[in-house]
Structure formats: C-alpha cells, structure tokens
Amino acid sequence: MSTIAFIGLGIMGSPMAVHLAHAGHQVVGYNLTPDRTAPLVEAGGTAAESIAKAVTGADVIAVMVPDSPDVQDVLTGEGGVFDNAPADALIIDFSSIRPDVTSALAQEARSRGFRIIDAPVSGGQAGAENRALSIMVGGSAEDVESARPILDVVGSTVVHVGPNGSGQTVKAANQLIVAGNIQVLAEAIVFLEAYGVDMRAAVEVLGGGLAGSAVLKQKAQKMLDRSFEPGFRIDLHHKDLGIVGSAAREAGVVTPMGALLAQLMASARANGDGGLDHSALFRGVEQLSGKASR
Template sequence: MKIGFIGLGVMGAPMAANLGKAGFEVRGYDLRPGGRTVASVAEAVTGADVVITMLPDSPQVEEVLPEIVEYGGDNLLYIDMSTINPETSLGIARRLPHALDAPVSGGERGAIEGSLSIMVGGKEEDFQRALPVLQAVGRTIVHVGPSGAGQTVKAANQLVVGGTYGLVAEAILLMEVSGVDPAKGLDVLAGGLAGSRVLELKRHSMVARDFAPGFRIDLHHKDMGIATAAARQAGLALPLTALVTQLIAAARAQGHGSLDHSALLKVIERINAA
C-alpha cells in the first residue's frame, strides 16, 4: 500500500516513520522547507492508495486539499489526522467520497511510540479499510461516528486535557506554598482517584518547571477555540471550558505560546505572584 503523508512536524515525522517500519511505502512532504522527502503535494499524492495529512489547522488542510482532489485517484482513501474544525471535516467529506477525520491524542511521545489514541469520523467501510494504517501509529482506535465526529471527540479531549493541566498546576502551587514536597504529593495523587495520563507523564517535568514542548500552548489555544465553537454550535454553555480557554489564552499572551501546554503552571504562578 502506497501512502502519501503531508505534514512532517513534531507529530507527523514519527508517525510517517512508524508507517514505514510497518512495511508501507511512504512518500512524505512538508509545507515547511527542509521537511520533505518529495518535492510537492502532487508528487506525494499521485499514485497513492492513501493520503494522510497531519497539519496545524484548517487553513493548512484547505491549502493542500485541491491538489489531493486533483491528483488522487477515484478510490483514494484520505485520512486527515490534523485537529481542525468539525465543519471543515464535513466540507472535505463532501469533496472526497472516501474521507476520514482521524485526529489523535498522545502527544509527541505517543507519536514516537506508535501508541496514539485515534478518534475516527466517517463511513464504516472506509474506517475498516484504514484500520491497518491506523494500527501502525496508534493503540486505541475507535470509529466514533460519521464525518466530523472525530473532530468533535478531539475537541472534548482537549478541553479535558487543558482542564487537567490547570488543576495539576494549582495542586503543585498549593503544596509548594504550604511547605509540602509537590513531587511526593503528586506521586500519591497519581496512584489514586486523581490519577491521570497527565499526572503519569508530566508531573515530574511540571514540578521541575521543564516546559520543553511536546504539544505547544499555541496549538492548544487553537484547539480550545474549536471546542468553544463546537459548544456554541450545539447550543451548550460549558463554563469550565470557557475558563480553561481563557487561561490558555493568557499563557499565549504572556509569551508562552511555544512552550508545552503544561506551562499553564506559569499562568497560575503569575496570578498568585508566586
């Protein structure tokens, strides 16, 4: 099976590498100079059985879509693994008969390990056809509904992750100011009902104030915009989501956009002049 992979960034590059290790023939292309293995989108798409995009936002996906439509074959399976607006995914599905929206969760580590969670929207028959490809990059793979559903579930994922980071940040500060060792405290929390993947992977780096990006504040800011827009479209009031959205916006406004989203701790510190 030949795969064209567009978007060789922090997430896309290791995902493409894992597809190659699984035996697929992968032709990669990146919109940024220096990140390409073929010279153009057209070259990545021509002759491919599957095309995957892993791009920052809706505008980048929409930028490459005309060439995917033009150079892809009639039976091309298109899997967009970017995190974008559900409405954009619905528009893609109207233009390509075999399109899936399949955003991921798990960050850079999950991309490297091939252990991503993948939430897939689209037709059941296209999902089944895509499954061998998705199994090369992910561990938890669920068909969650029709086109756009994958992006809606990803929005829900991002609001939970953002809220968890905010609460872990507050817990760290509370323990520190109270004279408690936060590293030991978080070890206890991680083993109880408060345990989470965020605590498992990030508690030590957060206590150490190591905010090297696995998933940048800038991207989480974009994702929270998708979540709040989806809530508005559904006619829902999500007050905690709105608060988390503002905290992430504050992190970006304070110049932390290039840091990991665990840098919400810096915002909580600044609020408390800590």
C-alpha cells in the same frame, strides 16, 4: 502494503510517518519545511517537492497539519490533493480541526471520487513516538475498516465514533478535558509547593488515588522541573479550545469551564508561551500567585 503520501511532518507527523515506513509501507513525505523530511528518508521513505508529486500514485493520503485552513489548502488548494490524487484514494486526516469543516470537506471529497475519514489523535509527541496514540475516527464503517492497517501502526487505541466529523467532535471534547486537567494540576502543584510539601511523595500518592490521571503522570514532572519543551504546544491547544467554543455555541450547549480555560490559554500565548508545552499553563498559575520568575 500501501503507498502512502504523508503531508505534514511536524512533531507528530514525522514519527507517525517513520513508523509507517518501518512497518513496510512505501511512504512519500511532504512538508513546507523540507528538512523535516530527513527522519522519514532515513527510515526508508522518500521526500517529495510538492503535494502533487507526493500524492501521485498513492493509495492512501495522510494529512497532519495544524488547523482548518491548512487542511483546506492541502486538500482543495491549487496543486493539492483533490486535483492530483488517484481516483478512489483513501484520505486520512489526522489533523485536529473544526467538525463542520471536516464534514464539508468529506462531502466534497466523496463528490470527487475519494474516500475520506477524520482521525484526530491524542497522546502528544510521546504517543506519536511510541505508537501509543488514541485515535478517534469519523467516517463510514467501510472506509474506517480500510484504514485499519494504517491506524493500527500509529495508534494503540483506535475507535470508530461515528460518521465524518465525529472524530473531530470527540477530539474537541478530549482537548477540553485535557486542558482542565492540566490547569487544576498546575494549581495543585503551586498550592503544595507553597506549604513545603515533599513534592515527589505528593505526586506519587496523588497518582495512586482518584486524582491519578495520564495528565498527572505525563505533566507533573515537567511542572516540577519547570521544563516545558513542546510535546503539544499551547498555540495548538488554544486553537482547539476555540473549536470547542464555536462547536458548543452551534450546538446550543454551554461550556463555562471551557471558556475560562480558553482565556487562560490565551493569556499564556499573550505572555509569550505559545511555543511551549501546554503544561506551561503552570507558569500562569505561578504568575497569578506572585511567584513567577520570567
């Protein structure tokens, strides 16, 4: 069993840290909002007052924070991981950030005697709570293997996809696909409702054919119920589509659908829906169709 410092106990990080504690690891959690450490403490973990205190003596440092600047601050900032973690500690970045930032941080980590992998996750709050995350991992084969006992606790699908930064690149592609599926599902539901179709039956039959998907299974009912409690917020998906756009530009490839989806996600944020689940793209389709009631 490892001593794990877990930095970032939000919607995703909290249940992940709890699972690690239940698995027998000694987990020390830190969050900017201290009350977020309560579930971990109840699960047998402990709370730290700072990143520096959390990482002291840790074998593994797990990071799950919202964006590239947050990861940079956690790792390289004053009082951060690089200045306080033990030599040869293994850093697992579960955050979804820019691949180029990940690669640069990995280079600095190695120069300072740390091991590091990027391990962004897919599956949302439900996946985190049910230990059913899909984890796309970038890093050396040796470091990924060292992290397996941790990754296997929180994920059901763990795949090494290449060197540092590769996990973030695959996650960006994942977010492009998910956003596209959510948008077309929203359009399909608004279309079907306009014709008075039995929606329960429609969703059932669509799910059994080629149109079936994890997105349809997890998000259709939220749209039908107009219930958008966040499992993965529009704000975060907006950030991820920005990563897709910038990375695609750097690679010299075009993502026209990605550009449209980024604009639709930005529109949802502008209309005050940034804190809702990304299935709330549905509200934008209703609004464009003249059927919205905000």
